[in-house]
Amino acid sequence: MKQGHFTIKPSAHKLARRAFSANNAGLILLYAVGFAVANWAARPWAGAGFFSLWYPPAGLRFAVLWSRGARLTPWLVLIEIIADIVVGTISLTHGSALQEITGAARPGLSYGTAMGLVRHLSRGRSGTLGLPPMIFGMVAIAAPALNAILVIPFEAWLPAESDRYRSGVDAAISLTGLAVGDLLGILVLAPPLLWLSTIARLKHPLPWRWPSLRPVLEDGLVMSGCLGLTIALWRAGLGAQTTPSLLAGAWIGLRHGRTAAWFAILSQTLVFLPYSAGALDDPLRLELHLGIASSVLVTWLAGSFSDAQQKAQAALDRRNRMLYQAQRLKTLRAMSVAVIHEISQPLSTLAIEAAHLRSATLGLGHDIAESAALVNRKAVALSDMVRRLRRFGGREVDEPSALPVAMLIQSACQIVSFEVRDQSKNLHCGPISPDLVVHAQEIELTQALVNLLRNALAAGQGQVVSLLACAHGEAVRIIVNNPTSLVTATREGTGMGIGLAIARTIVEAHGGQLLREDKSNSVRFVISLPLFKGPARLEGGAR
Amino acid sequence: MIDPVPARASSVAVLDDDADLAATVSRLLARHEITALPFTDPHDLLNAWPTRHFACVVSDIQMGDMDGFAFADALRKHDPAVAMVFMTAWPTTTHAVDAVRRHGGLDYLEKPIDEARLIAAVGDGVAWSARQRRIAALTAAFTKREREVFDLLVRGHSNKEIAQRLGISARTVEDHRAAITAKTRTNGLAQLIALSRGDVLRPLPANPGNFPDSLWEPAK
Structure with missing residues (x-):
């Protein structure tokens, strides 16, 4: 579903306020502590030319940015710099303080940029790559890569005198080491942190479900087999080889998705990291970590791909169910048309005979004449009803015609009035000028408005949903205003979630636009349609 | 009428x-x-x-x-x-x-x-x-040429024009016209045009014998 049509225009000060709410203050404090601790924990894997080949703070940073949005970037950068100063990584008295501060700001900035960029590029994309699991996977690669690449301009601008990032061939080693450490940190630490945050934010926690035994056994067997092979190769003097665990990770990820992939990654790192923290020289350690990184990356991407496939399949299943529903509705419509036909045939006879009976009995007794007249009246009423029903069910009736907006709003309100009463909600319609006329298919446009009203009624919490219409230049704007906050407007579970999409399709087919123009304390959807300037308007909007 | x-x-x-x-x-x-x-x-x-x-x-x-x-x-x-x-x-x-x-x-x-x-x-x-x-019934009583002359006649063409169109002499057209008038027992172009529209003429004169009575309303 394209989001581009809904323009939300928050002002700059509102953005700043949203970027740092009280809720975020606690998180940022926690982040500061976590960052310092994780930084310290990375030290055993440090080497010449790079900070660490296993860098958990990257995972922490990634998780916070992913869950709270890239808008927190400036705050994270600030906290990281302060934490570095407090633990003494940055010395303010030192001559290279500026270089060190910019160096500390770079990772946060590049993570925020990469995340914003990938999310922006994947917006509106359909297909597997546009699904959330794959977006996460791509950001997880793009962020460390960008962080490493940005070292070059940063170093060119403010060359550090310390030899953290060396030149020439050594620079390649430095940057690879940096990217590898970040990647490992992200893929090992971010997923569990994000899961924890999701669970913590659920209002009604999901009941714990044990995973089924079969996949666990299968994955365990594959992983232990491959790790066993790695140990055997190491014993044979070939060094610590990561290829077997890469194969195992790919298998597990593709078979059982991201959760299984993460456990595979965890077991890979648990086996390799203690080994690489030991007495290894830098090139050997870098080589090993490159192997681990590729294995972890492949595992995670395989898991993401599998999950994305499952999501796509679920979407397909949902669409199939909707098609099935549509098919049933079609059958139902055919049935009702058939019923009308079956009724109209005998009714034709009945109506003619009843009319005859009425005129033939006029001169007879009062009682019989009255009976005949009653039968005739009922036959006429029934005939009218059959004609009306047939007109409603038929296709030819919904041809575009001049339609007063007041009438459109009135019929939409009538349709939802039962739901309004049923859910003890309130629906308020402002006075609507009879001059507002659009050229439209009445049944379709009513459906679009009904969908918006239903969404507003379902999302609101007892407040009044209001419906207004006004002329705006050459267009008429029909506004569905729902006084609710942006956070509570997101809801799950009711309906099929296609009402809005259908409404937009209908409105666009009429040459109009469906816009979302939220106010500070209300969600409002606006249908904008071209005003009709035909003869109907001159007649005061009569159809 | x-x-x-x-x-x-x-x-x-x-x-x-x-x-x-x-x-x-x-x-x-x-x-x-x-x-x-x-x-x-x-x-x-x-x-x-x-x-x-x-x-x-x-x-x-x-x-x-x-x-x-x-x-x-x-x-x-x-x-x-x-x-x-x-x-x-x-x-x-x-x-x-x-x-x-x-x-x-x-x-x-x-x-x-x-x-x-x-x-x-x-x-x-x-x-x-x-x-x-x-x-x-009317057209069934005519010969092929009479039919052609009749069609042009009721569309307002003169004898001369009809003669030119059909490639015959004006004299022959007059002969055909006389035959048409005799067969339909009409007395003028106006009645012929009325006949061509399917209208009924009255009163009923003596039938010369070769034209259906149904064209004429029975005399009261």
Whole structure:
């Protein structure tokens, strides 16, 4: 579903306020502590030319940015710099303080940029790559890569005198080491942190479900087999080889998705990291970590791909169910048309005979004449009803015609009035000028408005949903205003979630636009349609 | 001087696979002094045609193996001068247009039927059919050349123009014109034009013997 049509225009000060709410203050404090601790924990894997080949703070940073949005970037950068100063990584008295501060700001900035960029590029994309699991996977690669690449301009601008990032061939080693450490940190630490945050934010926690035994056994067997092979190769003097665990990770990820992939990654790192923290020289350690990184990356991407496939399949299943529903509705419509036909045939006879009976009995007794007249009246009423029903069910009736907006709003309100009463909600319609006329298919446009009203009624919490219409230049704007906050407007579970999409399709087919123009304390959807300037308007909007 | 043929002189067939409705519509027409016969099978009606002619057929559209439109086309092959009025319980815009434009229907009625509209349509149909039959009878009495001269004459062409168009002499045109006047027993171009539109002339003079009486209203 394209989001581009809904323009939300928050002002700059509102953005700043949203970027740092009280809720975020606690998180940022926690982040500061976590960052310092994780930084310290990375030290055993440090080497010449790079900070660490296993860098958990990257995972922490990634998780916070992913869950709270890239808008927190400036705050994270600030906290990281302060934490570095407090633990003494940055010395303010030192001559290279500026270089060190910019160096500390770079990772946060590049993570925020990469995340914003990938999310922006994947917006509106359909297909597997546009699904959330794959977006996460791509950001997880793009962020460390960008962080490493940005070292070059940063170093060119403010060359550090310390030899953290060396030149020439050594620079390649430095940057690879940096990217590898970040990647490992992200893929090992971010997923569990994000899961924890999701669970913590659920209002009604999901009941714990044990995973089924079969996949666990299968994955365990594959992983232990491959790790066993790695140990055997190491014993044979070939060094610590990561290829077997890469194969195992790919298998597990593709078979059982991201959760299984993460456990595979965890077991890979648990086996390799203690080994690489030991007495290894830098090139050997870098080589090993490159192997681990590729294995972890492949595992995670395989898991993401599998999950994305499952999501796509679920979407397909949902669409199939909707098609099935549509098919049933079609059958139902055919049935009702058939019923009308079956009724109209005998009714034709009945109506003619009843009319005859009425005129033939006029001169007879009062009682019989009255009976005949009653039968005739009922036959006429029934005939009218059959004609009306047939007109409603038929296709030819919904041809575009001049339609007063007041009438459109009135019929939409009538349709939802039962739901309004049923859910003890309130629906308020402002006075609507009879001059507002659009050229439209009445049944379709009513459906679009009904969908918006239903969404507003379902999302609101007892407040009044209001419906207004006004002329705006050459267009008429029909506004569905729902006084609710942006956070509570997101809801799950009711309906099929296609009402809005259908409404937009209908409105666009009429040459109009469906816009979302939220106010500070209300969600409002606006249908904008071209005003009709035909003869109907001159007649005061009569159809 | 010119009168349309009154409806009561002709008869109507009502065709519907629902026998009750066919009978009811026939009785309704009979009550309005239009003689009508009910039919339930289009084949029965087609088979009856050589011996029994109807001025107008009120036909259902959706019927068993032969629908109202196919029936109308088959009937027109036998008799192009029959008027058709369609009725249906499945009204659609396409059918309504087809009924009138392609199958020569005079009206397209939705069931349950609007009685006044049915009576009016059948009345129009009977009058239209009578005119068509008169025109057919008129042209049947002419020779091929007389027919050509007649067609040009009633369209307002002079003898000279007709002679030029047909490549004959003006004298021959005058001869044909005299024969036409004699056969139709008319006394002037105005009456010829009225005849070409299917109108009825009166009073009835002595019939020279070779021209159908039906063109003339019986003397009162």
